[in-house]
Amino acid sequence: MEKRKLAVGDLFNLQSVTDPQLSPDGKEAVFVKTHIDEEENKYIANLFHVDVASNEVTQWTHGEGRVSSAKWSADGKQIAFLSNREEANQVFILSARGGEAKKLTSFEKGVSSFLWSPCGNEIWVNAVVKESKTFTDKEEKDDKKKSEPYRVTKMKYQLDGVGLLPQDTFRQIGVVDIATGDVTQFTGGNHQHTLHAVSHDGKKLVIGVNREENQDYEFRQPLYIVDVETKVETVLIDEDGYYGGAKFSFDDRFIAFVGSDRKLQNATHSDLYIFDTEDSTRMNLTESLDAPLGDNVVADHQQGAGAPSVVWTRDNYLYFQVSTMGDVRLYFATLEGELYPATPDNEHVYGYAISADGEFALVTVSDAGNPGELYKHVIATGERETLTSFNKTYLEEVELVEPEAIVYKGAKEWDVHGWLMKPAGYEEGQKYPLIVEIHGGPHAMFANTFFHEMQLLAAQGYGVLYVNPRGSHGYSQEFVDAVRGDYGGGDYEDIMTGLDAVIAENDWIDTGRLGVTGGSYGGFMTNWIVGHSNRFKAAVTQRSISNWISFFGVSDIGYYFSDWQIGADMTDVDKLWEHSPLKYAKNVETPLLILHSEKDFRCPIEQAEQLYITLKSMGKETEFVRFPDADHNLSRTGTPNLRVARLDEITGWFAKYL
Template identity: 70%
Template sequence: MKRKLTIEDLSRLVSVTQPTLAPNQQEAVFVQTKIDEKENTYQANLWHVDLASKKVTQWTHGKEKVSSPLYSQDGTELAYLSTREDINQLYVVPTNGGEARKVTSLEKGVASFLWSPCGKKIWFVASLKEGKLFTDDPEKEENKKPEPYIVDKMKYKMDGTGLLPQDTYKHIGVINTQTGEVTQFTEGNYSYALHAISQDGTKIVFSVNRSENQDFEFRQPLYLVDVESKQETTIIEEDGNFGGAAFSFDDAKLAFVGSEGTYKNATHTELYVYDIESGSREVLTEGIDAPVGDYVVADHQQGSNAPSVVWTKDNHLYFQVSTMGDVRLYAASLEGEMYPATGDDEHIYGYDVAKSGEFALVTISNPTKVGELYLHTIATGERQALTSFNASFENEVELIPAQAIVYKGAKEWDVHGWLMKPTGYVEGQKYPLIVEIHGGPHAMYANTFFHELQLLTAQGYGVLYVNPRGSHGYSQQFVDAVRDDYGGGDYEDIMAGLDFVLSENTWIDESRLGVTGGSYGGFMTNWIVGHTNRFKAAVTLRSISNWVSFFGVSDIGYYFSDWQIGADMTDVEKLWDHSPLKYAKNIETPLLIMHSEKDFRCPIEQAEQLYITLKQMKKETGFVRFPDSDHNLSRTGYPNLRYARLKQITDWFDKYL
């Protein structure tokens, strides 16, 4: 008989990510990540798989985090990033065996890299101070005195980073892997991103915004650059996000992904193809009313970083599409033919595709499968498992399937979601139900493994989680519908989902309902308890309570508020009308407030205001602060704090439900 899942099972889970095929197409590498409880951190190591024998071998064994493995074009060497010496530096290892050697010692480390086709040079991106060439002489921090931080722009801080380094810019450089000689390629007080190198090594694609004042610049134009002359050709410069470029095998075309600024950050991401000779550009995915890419929210996969697009030699392109709660691998031809290359009810969170287009390496998860690496034959859909790191956990622990539901929300629109029964469910008994609300709001719940949801079922709760309007994976109209309507149709969608499952499932005890969510889900939790007393307990995490103060304190507040609420400080009344704090006097639901001390996205003052207001009003509330943690505590935070967070949630619901 299988046992119930526990909080501590987080340490049993293994992430399998970043599958990367070798040039010979007969072997591959991937990254395996797991919690190191002793060090209270994560270990990410490099593994190798022989596709013929299916033999899997560990290649690195350190306590560092390895990421971004990439073979040289001839397959004789593999480069990767590693935090072996605290900060990400570039390492190269011979693929026929031998020790890895460190090839960079840059002060701020390496952000990203690409092999030059010659196999003797690597292009990389790293941060450096204004006017300072790349250096091998890191500044000593011990004796540095505190200095004032002079703010002269609006984008001066970032969640996960804190205050941005002043007079520091990301630049592109080239390192000779044999001699160690470093050459700086880009110049000026601008930040560059490197996206692609042509097959013949004569051209690169980078993005840069050279506007003097970037406070209201939300674009990063893409350029095609001649390596020899440095002459630039503009590929796209509209407002929006563009990147993930890849050259076709004949260097005639360039594919990239991006979203224009039409619906601000709610705009669907599309796949573009640029003809290098003519300079013409087309949108290949116009016929799909769903976004290209992976928009799933969950709490397990570490370092999941899939390519934006992969070419085959016959000029087919492969890419992810988030649709109807799935992330599927799609294929497209240059003529516009398009079809899914994988099936329904799963989350393809990583992939690489053979040059021939015959097979793909895919990492796959679903609600009862943590995630493993598979060899997927594209023509037939046949699969072979290449890893089984989570098999013993899955065989030992009872994992609850998620039942897909569809119901009518606001405006009679279809809304999708899932219902999970409690572990050990017995027909005829009544059980409490917890409603979970995702962040974003432009993200989505999906057919993927979610430890927190499984934990709640193990604690004896049913779990309802839905994708209300504003969620990705559906139409452009649907994802845009939440903007300027926070607390309107989205609130109706969630409550309609609750009414639907109550009408269809007699096992749910309507007198014992809980609600929780983080970020936008935290905002919505706050909003719900201020507008209904149906819930007996609520937990709000990394939430927004006051749009007026959020405008000035969040790293994105001054533009996000306008994009999402449709108001700035010239319309304080509208910001306040959409603020849960305004309705605090209505809250009768016991509310636990949880927040990270170093959250720059939704700063902790949002929690402080709500807590003190509720305490002053003699409401039932609690407040838990997490030190040294940012907005991503539930996904990538210190393991002990992730355990503590889950215990606080389950204890609160246990007390009131």
């Protein structure tokens, strides 16, 4: 059967398989499958069950909302999960032997996270409480509530995806009795608490809380071990940086957690730490590994993909993700500091669960030609068994392009890694246009994973080049830090040198039909490129930065991110302006399409407005498309019809000019 070309509307055909959770005995598991309902214009995620021995897969929930964060009780008899079937996320409990799910919580603002108590009779929850209120206080509802002024007294007052932050609410931790539904609040005070772990004996919690009154320049959340009975706190870590994902070993002696200090601000690699509760010592288990822990991939298919920071086995071995050389691999470590990869290269392990005996893992895996499925992976031999095939029919019907990995010398003669895709239906001897894609972050990475947008461009007859310039994760600490203070310098050179390298090696590339696009940092770089080069015949900038001076005051992160990344604040506007693409607007000769979400608080839409009006006033070829009710994550998690419209705008612009 002849395969068809991939289309924009394939967003509605693809299935996302995420979040595998093994039962305590390792004989069964649950996971979440998400699809997009085109008619309803929304994402639908339901819980599925798999028998690990027979590979039989059964759908367990059938709601029209989204299920997430499934977790087994310690005895394996029940599964709790979050569901937004009644708007706010609430905890539901389902018997492992079947039946209807029981709603456990009814918090007005929903539950942000939860953990089982080992006894199986209680569930610990993290939820929002109004100042001077408790979980059990009922709020009076006012259907005629009027708009009120919003008084700003803090610098951290807005957040992308949220908007203006509530000023009188705080995340607290409580425990819910499953039999009665009664809630007992555990934490208090006007502080934001995070629930990280419950010990296997149920006597200890790991929580995060920063009790400093002024949080404007607080970029830390200390972790504490708390005695459940006495509430006495022991410091796990109280240092500048980002730490979390704590897990107790099976014997409760050790606590593993991940995090990064702030030596290089947000460019610092994350590491795995072990705390010994017997002697209160802490060690960095991955200090010798020059790559970051976790999943730093940018892509556009997987929905709600999350993975544990670290998982223990009963014999005190640990498993965790590492982003390395365009892959996300599962790694294995011993308490003595031995480190080994546990999964192969050339793939993206975006979710995993480990059997308690360490014999096998359940992994959700994607690569360039596979949107992602669930597999059983035998640790010792590397053998794999396919457990789901939700995208099998799709892959049999649709032609996908396999990217070619490339390595070339960038600025300072450093190796730069990337990929080149030929157009779908490529024929030897023909000439084709090429589009350069640039990722955001900048501390993120393109990877060996399925990317609908890349495949769409290839399906429409374009070659696609995407690289990981300096600043990208997955390589050395020196490499990821090298972009800071040098936006538009070595990173620009890395991208343009990569373009030169593929042109020199591929005579099918039509150098008269080159395009460039990117979002966030990739939008900044697109703006920078068209202000410094006329090589491209068309460009599309998305959710971009154009003016670092105004960005400082309007972005939810601007007042500190500008200093971290550019090395300047409002006391050095000359440097901010020097790195602002808007300064070079007069040089732009490339037709530029500007795409921006109206509710983007990360790179606010005024960045696009300034760029558009400036270019238009100079008589440049430009258009501006605004996406209502969309935030910074439009391309990944935005309302489906707007995601389709965005892709149509991109492909339409390139069709017009290339």
